[in-house]
Amino acid sequence: MSAITSPAPATAAAPASNRLALTGVGFAVLFIASLVFSGLAGSTTYPSPFEADKVAEAYFADNGGVVLGMGILQLLSAVPLAAFVLALTKGAARAGLVRAAGLCAAAGLAACALIGLAIPVLDASGDTLHTLHYLTFMAGGPAHVPFLGIVVGASALAFRTSAPRWTTVLGLTSAGLALLSLATFVSESLMLLLPLGRFTAILWILVTAVRAARLRK
Known part of the structure; x- marks a missing residue:
């Protein structure tokens, strides 16, 4: 599973499997952990940018440290995600x-993550807070999930004979949900597609990482 096409030779398979396992699980x-931390440490649930402005203002005023912690964890998670994709496609045609x-x-x-970190750092409020809050949603939702779905869907097809x-x-399924989540640009009533696409993709990545770890043995 070290590439999108046929498996690599035995001498290269173990290091590639090791990278897939570590980076997939790490991501x-x-x-x-960023979501668990936010849920446990926050005074209430992280608000949607579509809720009333006063809800977001109250949350960010009371949870600056929580927002910083969540943002740092999500920023760190982007690194193993990129590394996972590079390991997944290394040497592949x-x-x-x-x-x-x-x-x-x-x-x-x-x-x-970076835009989210800017909210407590800048002590944003009013229109600035609303803009930054909305941009975090767009970057981490419709601008992230569909691309993640493409990775998962294309790789699942490539591995269909060996997985x-x-x-x-x-x-x-994850790829379909993730691509359908683009509809959130049209209607916020379809926002449920974002977590469905995201977490099924994360589950596939975890399964792939575990299978890669087993290949090392």
Whole structure:
């Protein structure tokens, strides 16, 4: 599973599998940790940019340190995500689309984290707060999830002959949900597609990382 096409020779398979395992698990753990930290340490749930302005203002005023911690964890998670994609496509033919989509997904996540970090650092309020809050959603949602879905869907198809059938179905389902989440640009009522696409993609990445770790043995 070291490439999008056929498996690499045995001498190269172990290091590649090691990178897939470490980076895949690293991304999932850091990203999920950011959400768990926010949920446990925050005074309330992280607000949607579509809620009333006073809700967001109250949250960010009371949870500056939480927002900083969540942003740092998400920024860190973008690094193993990029490394996972590079390991996934290393030495593969016709892997340009997957590699480009993966790097765009990592860039979107990093942008989301950096913009989010700017809110407590700048002590933003009013229109500035609303703009930054909305940009974090756009960067980490519609600008990140569809690209992540492309990585997962294309890779699931490439591995369909060597991976369990259910992982292929999971990957393609995740890709479909992630691409459909682009509809959130049109209607906020479809926002549920974003977490569905995101977390099924993370699950596929975890499964792939675990399978890569088993290949080392």
